[in-house]
Every structure is written in structure tokens, then in C-alpha cells.
Amino acid sequence: xxxxxxxxxxxxxxxxxxxxxxxxxxxxxxxxxxxxxxxxxxxxxxxxxxxxxxxxxxxxxxxxxxxxxxxxxxxxxxxxxxxxxxxxxxxxxxxxxxxxxxxxxxxxxxxxxxxxxxxxxxxxxxxxxxxxxxxxxxxxxxxxxxxxxxxxxxxxx
Numbered sequence: 317x318x319x320x321x322x323x324x325x326x327x328x329x330x331x332x333x334x335x336x337x338x339x340x341x342x343x344x345x346x347x348x349x350x351x352x353x354x355x356x357x358x359x360x361x362x363x364x365x366x367x368x369x370x371x372x373x374x375x376x377x378x379x380x381x382x383x384x385x386x387x388x389x390x391x392x393x394x395x396x397x398x399x400x401x402x403x404x405x406x407x408x409x410x411x412x413x414x415x416x417x418x419x420x421x422x423x424x425x426x427x428x429x430x431x432x433x434x435x436x437x438x439x440x441x442x443x444x445x446x447x448x449x450x451x452x453x454x455x456x457x458x459x460x461x462x463x464x465x466x467x468x469x470x471x472x473x
Contacts, residue, residue: 317342318429319371321437327367329354337464341441358385366390375399383407393417441465 319326320342328343331350338346345361347354358367366387372379375396382392383406392407393415407414432438443465446454454467 317438318432319369320344321432324369327354327358327361334464341439355381355384362387369393372396377402380404380406383410383412386410386412388412391415395419442468444468445470 325345326343327345327347328338328341329347329349330338332348335346335348345357347357366385368387368390370382370386370390370392372382372392372394373396375398379392379394379396379398380402382394383404386392386407388410389412390410391413395417404414429438433440441464443463444457445468448469448471451469454469457463458467
């Protein structure tokens with residue numbers, strides 16, 4: 317949603333069951349990563365040009381693979397701690413830049429996000445609200461995966 321609000325054409329990967337959900341969040345092209353090779357889709361739909369920016373949030377081999385869809389001099393941003401060495405050769409050959417980001421909330425950043433929510437360009441999706449007393453169940457649900465949105469703990473209730 318943030319990329320879309322900034323005016324980007326957005327490719328997003330997800331499972332088949334989330335294609336409609338992801339498109340509803342603003343993705344121009346939702347790609348079922350089980351049925352399609354996202355690099356083939358992106359490179360095909362960009363006539364081999366690639367994209368300007370890849371946000372990598374999965375870890376594993378995905379950082380290394382991100383460079384396959386990047387245009388020359390593009391950027392890869394990773395918000396995931398890589399647990400094993402990755403080859404950056406493809407990025408080097410594309411003269412790409414790599415940004416490893418650990419986000420710390422800052423007032424101005426949160427104000428900007430608040431403005432996007434207020435004007436409707438970003439719509440948070442809360443899947444479930446649980447009382448604070450169920451924090452153990454909430455944690456177990458997060459670990460199990462499969463949430464489409466955010467899990468919120470209600471500290472007032």
C-alpha cells in the first residue's frame with residue numbers, strides 16, 4: 317500500500333488463496349508464487365527491463381533471487397536478517413544498491429503514515445482483536461502463520 321501511495325506499479329507475491337486480498341490492498345499484479353515463477357512474470361511484463369525497487373522481507377534465498385527482477389542500477393531493500401551468506405554477484409553485475417534496514421519508529425515517519433491512513437491511501441487490515449489476557453494464544457496464532465492482516469491485543473478490555 318505504501319508503494320502504491322507513492323505512485324509505484326506494484327507486483328506482489330502471495331499464495332493463491334490471498335490473490336484477491338492482495339489485489340484489494342492495491343497490488344497491480346498479484347503473483348501466486350506456488351503456480352508462477354515471479355521472476356518470469358515480472359521480467360515478462362516489464363519486457364525484460366525489471367523493476368526499480370524490490371522489497372525483500374522473507375529471508376532465505378529470496379535476497380539473492382531479488383536481483384533477477386531488478387533493472388540496472390535498481391535497489392533491493394531487505395528488512396530480514398539473513399541467516400546464511402548470499403551471493404550478491406547478480407546485484408554487482410547490475411550495479412544495484414542493497415539496503416539492509418532495521419526500522420525504528422520515528423515521529424515524522426509515523427506522522428506520514430498516519431496521514432496516509434487518514435486520507436485512505438493506506439488501509440490497515442486487522443484480522444483479529446484479542447484481549448491482553450489471551451496473549452499466549454495470540455503469540456501461538458502468530459507463530460502458526462497464515463494471518464492476512466494484523467493481530468491486535470486489546471489492553472483496555
